[in-house]
Amino acid sequence: MLVTSEVLAPGIPGFTAADVEEIISRQDEPAWLAERRREAWRLYESMDLPDPGEEEWRRTNLREMTFDAVRPVRLDQSGGATSSKVVVSDLASAARERSELVQRYLHSTVRPDEWKFVALNAALWSGGRFVYVPRGVEAMLPLQLSTTGLDAGGAAFPRTLIIAEAESLVRIVDDSASPGGGFVSSVTEIVVGDGAHVEYYDINRWGDGVLNFKTVRAVLGRDAEFTALAAGIGSKLTKMRIEVEMPQPGARTQLLGVTFGSGKQHFDYNTLQNHHGHHTISDLQFKSALTDEASLVWYGITRINHGASASEANQTSRNLLLSDHAKAAPIPILEIEAYDVAKCSHGATAGPVEETELFYLESRGISKDVAEHMLVEGFFANVIARIPDAPLRERVLDAVLEKAGGRLESITWDEVLAS
Amino acid sequence: MVTKITPEIAEKDGYKFGFNDNARATYKYRTEKGLSEAIVREISQVKNEPQWMTDFRVKSYHHFLEKPMPTGFWGGSIQNYALDFNDIYYYARASDRPEQEWSDVPEYIKDTFEKLGIPEAERQSLIAGVGAQYDSEVVYHSIREDLEKLGVIFVDTDTAVRDYPEIVRKYFGTIVPPADNKFAALNSAVWSGGSFVYVPAGVKVDIPLQAYFRINKENMGQFERTLIVAEEGSYVHYVEGCTAPTYSTDSLHSAVVEIVVQKGARVRYTTIQNWSTNVYNLVTKRAVAYEDAVMEWVDGNLGSRLTMKYPSVYLMGPRAHGEVLSLAMASDGQHQDAGAKMVHVAPDTTSTIISKSVSRGTGRTSYRGALRVEQGALHSKATVRCDALLLDEKSRSDTYPLMEINEDQVNIGHEASVSKVGEDQLFYLQSRGITEVEATKMIVNGFVEPIVKELPMEYAVELNRLIELQMEGAVG
Numbered sequence: 099m100l101v102t103s104e105v106l107a108p109g110i111p112g113f114t115a116a117d118v119e120e121i122i123s124r125q126d127e128p129a130w131l132a133e134r135r136r137e138a139w140r141l142y143e144s145m146d147l148p149d150p151g152e153e154e155w156r157r158t159n160l161r162e163m164t165f166d167a168v169r170p171v172r173l174d175q176s177g178g179a180t181s182s183k184v185v186v187s188d189l190a191s192a193a194r195e196r197s198e199l200v201q202r203y204l205h206s207t208v209r210p211d212e213w214k215f216v217a218l219n220a221a222l223w224s225g226g227r228f229v230y231v232p233r234g235v236e237a238m239l240p241l242q243l244s245t246t247g248l249d250a251g252g253a254a255f256p257r258t259l260i261i262a263e264a265e266s267l268v269r270i271v272d273d274s275a276s277p278g279g280g281f282v283s284s285v286t287e288i289v290v291g292d293g294a295h296v297e298y299y300d301i302n303r304w305g306d307g308v309l310n311f312k313t314v315r316a317v318l319g320r321d322a323e324f325t326a327l328a329a330g331i332g333s334k335l336t337k338m339r340i341e342v343e344m345p346q347p348g349a350r351t352q353l354l355g356v357t358f359g360s361g362k363q364h365f366d367y368n369t370l371q372n373h374h375g376h377h378t379i380s381d382l383q384f385k386s387a388l389t390d391e392a393s394l395v396w397y398g399i400t401r402i403n404h405g406a407s408a409s410e411a412n413q414t415s416r417n418l419l420l421s422d423h424a425k426a427a428p429i430p431i432l433e434i435e436a437y438d439v440a441k442c443s444h445g446a447t448a449g450p451v452e453e454t455e456l457f458y459l460e461s462r463g464i465s466k467d468v469a470e471h472m473l474v475e476g477f478f479a480n481v482i483a484r485i486p487d488a489p490l491r492e493r494v495l496d497a498v499l500e501k502a503g504g505r506l507e508s509i510t511w512d513e514v515l516a517s
Numbered sequence: 518m519v520t521k522i523t524p525e526i527a528e529k530d531g532y533k534f535g536f537n538d539n540a541r542a543t544y545k546y547r548t549e550k551g552l553s554e555a556i557v558r559e560i561s562q563v564k565n566e567p568q569w570m571t572d573f574r575v576k577s578y579h580h581f582l583e584k585p586m587p588t589g590f591w592g593g594s595i596q597n598y599a600l601d602f603n604d605i606y607y608y609a610r611a612s613d614r615p616e617q618e619w620s621d622v623p624e625y626i627k628d629t630f631e632k633l634g635i636p637e638a639e640r641q642s643l644i645a646g647v648g649a650q651y652d653s654e655v656v657y658h659s660i661r662e663d664l665e666k667l668g669v670i671f672v673d674t675d676t677a678v679r680d681y682p683e684i685v686r687k688y689f690g691t692i693v694p695p696a697d698n699k700f701a702a703l704n705s706a707v708w709s710g711g712s713f714v715y716v717p718a719g720v721k722v723d724i725p726l727q728a729y730f731r732i733n734k735e736n737m738g739q740f741e742r743t744l745i746v747a748e749e750g751s752y753v754h755y756v757e758g759c760t761a762p763t764y765s766t767d768s769l770h771s772a773v774v775e776i777v778v779q780k781g782a783r784v785r786y787t788t789i790q791n792w793s794t795n796v797y798n799l800v801t802k803r804a805v806a807y808e809d810a811v812m813e814w815v816d817g818n819l820g821s822r823l824t825m826k827y828p829s830v831y832l833m834g835p836r837a838h839g840e841v842l843s844l845a846m847a848s849d850g851q852h853q854d855a856g857a858k859m860v861h862v863a864p865d866t867t868s869t870i871i872s873k874s875v876s877r878g879t880g881r882t883s884y885r886g887a888l889r890v891e892q893g894a895l896h897s898k899a900t901v902r903c904d905a906l907l908l909d910e911k912s913r914s915d916t917y918p919l920m921e922i923n924e925d926q927v928n929i930g931h932e933a934s935v936s937k938v939g940e941d942q943l944f945y946l947q948s949r950g951i952t953e954v955e956a957t958k959m960i961v962n963g964f965v966e967p968i969v970k971e972l973p974m975e976y977a978v979e980l981n982r983l984i985e986l987q988m989e990g991a992v993g
Contacts (some may be wrong), residue, residue: 153590153919404910419925422892432916434935437907442935448922449929 189226279307330357359392577705677713711741808834847880
């Protein structure tokens with residue numbers, strides 16, 4: 099059933115408190131979790147949609163959008179552990195079987211009261227994914243989480259909790275795909291222990307009618323390392339928040355983004371590199387290529403707080419505008435309170451492919467289309483090159499370039515890198 | 518602001534313009550404290566204004582009431598302060614009309630400006646014309662005779678409303694409409710003084726016109742209104758300086774500056790803002806530049822408690838160029854929230870924003886900027902460069918640059934960096950026998966040099982001196 103709601107609707111039509119109770123009983127949930135869901139539902143009902151007067155919501159105004167009535171769908175969420183020492187299960191059973199651990203960390207990095215759709219996720223997630231990497235365990239092979247099963251008229255609330263204990267290592271690929279429309283509000287919480295190393299690759303291949311809201315937040319321990327990559331390919335609208343908290347000394351963060359927008363797609367990313375610990379380092383590299391009437395917003399904050407002495411931070415946003423009607427709004431924000439900051443910089447650019455580069459390639463007998471394609475491929479190369487796992491690198495590049503009409507057969511990845 | 522340092526100038530916290538002349542100041546006219554429609558009408562009546570201006574003021578006053586205090590991105594700073602609109606005098610006049618002979622200016626005002634070095638600069642022919650505003654009204658205005666003969670107009674804005682109504686009416690309130698923001702609406706309702714500059718086609722004013730703004734009274738609001746019209750192919754450089762006495766209560770300075778740069782003309786507008794640290798400085802400055810025109814803002818902010826000021830250029834004609842050089846220095850308790858806005862509307866337009874900021878003690882500097890490229894502004898180029906220097910552990914620096922690019926055939930870049938005074942630089946200089954204090958000053962001077970070198974010589978000297986004054990006690 100599709101019903102269009104009013105503008106300024108209090109929420110997404112189609113959900114009731116009964117949905118919450120249904121999930122609680124279906125998943126046979128412990129009392130603490132049931133209570134948290136009910137509280138999250140109350141928050142959802144009481145909260146307004148974000149105020150477009152706030153800068154980070156100004157370019158994606160939810161109050162002007164209409165939301166179709168949807169029904170909660172049960173997703174196909176699969177996850178395969180590549181090491182027997184790593185625990186991968188659905189979050190619902192983890193909440194029963196490892197109740198203490200889940201109770202401690204669920205909602206510890208993404209609180210339900212952050213904003214309305216995060217509250218909705220906390221109230222209505224079902225299934226969910228739980229990844230637990232015990233102390234010292236190294237899982238080098240990428241662990242695959244995939245989400246499918248959403249169709250038009252459906253609403254999905256993927257929830258993932260990743261706990262990497264001290265000195266552990268894990269690579270996680272979170273791949274979402276669907277054929278059509280629907281509503282998604284995802285939350286991924288990541289706890290990175292002291293000296294642990296976590297890589298989280300989000301591949302957004304949602305169908306071209308999907309409204310995709312996602313919050314990813316990682317909290318890093320001492321000397322921990324964290325990499326997140328957001329590959330923006332699918333969806334009609336993506337509003338994604340990727341935040342890293344570095345309360346302890348010596349933590350390092352890489353935030354990577356590759357987005358290819360076409361049609362009327364709108365991507366809106368909010369990032370936060372929050373430095374509290376001394377000697378913390380963060381680097382953000384976000385790149386987008388936009389064609390047709392696609393638009394992209396990147397609103398990124400780097401905050402160096404008191405005490406984060408000798409820290410280093412960078413933000414780079416590069417945007418390639420491939421058509422007259424593509425739009426980009428890269429907004430890099432620095433808030434520096436620490437005097438003893440080692441280095442802090444940001445840069446943002448937007449423009450078409452370089453005329454001189456195009457001219458050079460054309461002068462070598464390459465047609466304009468192919469030349470432009472090569473330049474787009476090369477444009478993403480230095481971000482994708484930061485993915486250490488070779489097959490994964492290929493996969494991300496393939497997924498992104500599929501939008502540009504596929505990879506160029508004649509060029510290998512090594513050649514792109516060499517150029 | 519060619520200031521002579523005289524021993525009788527009271528120095529407080531390194532601010533040497535903090536003296537007042539209340540003992541001798543007598544106001545010919547002053548409105549009651551606070552603001553109402555009656556006061557707005559009273560100001561217009563006292564000024565004997567035409568009906569259209571009275572209507573403009575009253576309409577603006579209602580905009581002021583309706584507009585919320587700025588919040589969100591552009592109002593991020595004002596929320597932290599308790600600014601009481603009812604605790605301010607909106608109009609106070611010490612003389613009946615702007616004098617053209619320095620000797621006719623009341624003695625105590627003359628003394629004030631003598632201390633600030635204004636007539637000295639004129640005597641030395643360093644400037645082409647000078648205006649001096651004391652609280653609400655301009656007390657002195659003059660322009661070199663040869664320029665006057667060429668048709669250059671440089672008068673206070675009140676006089677312009679009376680004597681040049683056709684030019685004023687054509688442009689007044691068109692670049693910064695009263696409903697633009699709460700403070701622009703406030704200025705439009707209670708404005709008084711400011712400069713009106715008109716440069717006829719083809720006339721190039723070779724040395725700067727200068728205006729000097731002084732708030733004397735406690736709890737005073739100064740709302741000058743400046744309009745500059747540069748006709749085709751003309752050139753003018755307008756320089757303003759601002760100071761106020763140091764009081765324990767707050768004053769408000771909320772100016773509106775509108776500039777029209779016609780085809781092929783060039784306007785440079787230089788500000789050295791050195792209000793005492795009890796002044797809120799909330800200013801709207803905007804220019805439109807037509808075909809092949811050049812608009813340059815050189816904006817130095819050293820004083821005030823809170824400054825919120827983002828000079829902007831709308832690039833309306835092909836090949837127009839806009840430039841903002843912004844220098845901010847914040848010491849203990851100060852927040853310089855400064856920046857720039859560039860809007861590319863026409864093709865082949867170019868813009869440059871360079872911002873340098875220095876924070877010391879608990880001072881906070883923020884660069885807040887917007888760069889917008891509208892569809893159709895083909896082959897536009899824009900660069901933004903922000904550098905910040907932190908001198909103390911408690912200092913803070915932020916960079917908030919908005920960019921909105923709605924056109925693909927453009928070239929846009931933004932870069933920023935934040936650093937502290939390098940220990941290696943300090944060590945090197947100290948190893949050459951330079952004290953830490955001197956070394957830090959040298960590093961700061963080097964850091965701001967790209968802006969300072971754009972200033973007229975005597976301003977550059979003055980600015981360097983002001984920076985040194987702010988740096989006193991900064992280190993060591």
